[in-house]
Amino acid sequence: MAHERMQGSRTWGWTRREAIVFLGASLLGCESLQIDRSTPCPLDDVGIIGLGTMGGEIAAYLAERKSRVYGVDIAPDARRRATKQGLTGVYARIDDLPINLGTVIEAVPEDPSLKGSILEQLGGHVSEHTYLATISSMIPCSRYVDKVTHPERLLNAHILPDLRTRRFVELQGPGPYTERQRLEAMARAFREKGFAVAIVNGESTGYLFNRIWHNVMFTMFDLMDEHTPVTIEYSCRDYFDMPYGGIMAMDLIGYDTLYTVFRQVEERMGLPVPEVVTRMKRQKTYGLKSGEGFFVYDRTDLDGFHELARRFPELYPGSPDQKVGERIWNVIKAGARTLVEEGQDRDDVFTAVRYGFPIEKENLLEDLDLFIGKKRG
Secondary structure (H helix, E strand, C coil), rough: CCCCCCHHHHHHCCCCCHHHCCCCCCCCCCCCCCCCCCCCCCCCCCEEEEECCCHHHHHHHHHHHCCCCECCCCCHHHHHHHHHHCCEEEEHHHHHHCCCCCEEECCCCCCCHHHHHHHHHHHHCCCCCEEEEEEECCCHCCCCCCCCHHHHEEEEEEEEECCCCEEEEECCCCCCCCCCHHHHHHHHHHHHHHCEECCCCCCCCCCHHHHHHHHHHHHHHCCCCEEEEEHHHEEEEHHCCCCCHHHHHHHCCCCHHHHHHHHHHHHHCCCCCCHHHHHHHHCCCHHHCCCCCCCCCCCCCCCHHHHHHHHHHHHCCCCCCCHHHHHHHHHHHHHHHHHHHHHHHHHHHHHHHHHCCCCHHHHHHHHHHCCCCCCCC
């Protein structure tokens, strides 16, 4: 199986895709590119805009991996937390950021106008060579090309929450603007920092992982007609050998955030917001961030989340249902095959499933590899 290689050292290894591109093949419709490997890693000097749950986790993670991280947040509490996480600089305003950063990652709430305003400010402040990345769950960065000078440096970098369990990022450029060479350079940078990486071919709303994950969430909501959230949680853990399952994963994201995302899905695709998500938002049982979702958390940070994950059998006795796990797995495989049939690279799709959920069981990985079609030659 052609699986993604994780890069742990500071030497950038060649991926199969890079080798093909370097040799002049036309991969995924891209013309031959010369890859400059002498330039500094664009994640060695990085800005993070928004130091909340997601942005704060990314900032702390990169700081631990010897990046010089400069954070910006208007909230004093967020800045105080960030100063304890080894950041090089913490500011209240974008204008205070150093200009010559390798990358700036926007990690503010899922509000298109807010994100657009921040990217516009960044475009006028940092160097024209600085990558501008947005970690939006659903909003393609092409929406902001008219806000940013030199839109060829703009990209989606969809990083999933909980970097302790899964270190995975999906990269996508704004249609014809972002050069493939820049996406490849950013992919190497993330691999150097310990991430598995998938690159989206063209522009896909929901990228790769979220296209599949959204179907999984809809399936879990349907399963609630016949099974309790506890049973579904145990079924995910057992079937996929996960430290926590899909229900806890939704609690981690937060039902206020999921409501915003599903509203975007409704506007673009006509699928209504699941009633469960609407109810959780209305009741303000947002999940981890409020201390209660489908499950109750003593602490509203990642330590509290992982404490419940460890103590779950003690606090929520129950058992798995094999058929629940099989149904979810079939949804995952069908979503992966659809992405490949639509023209996404099967190795990137495989990586999104393996490291996004994550899935470690070799028999499931072999099943997925066969289901989406092995590479030949």
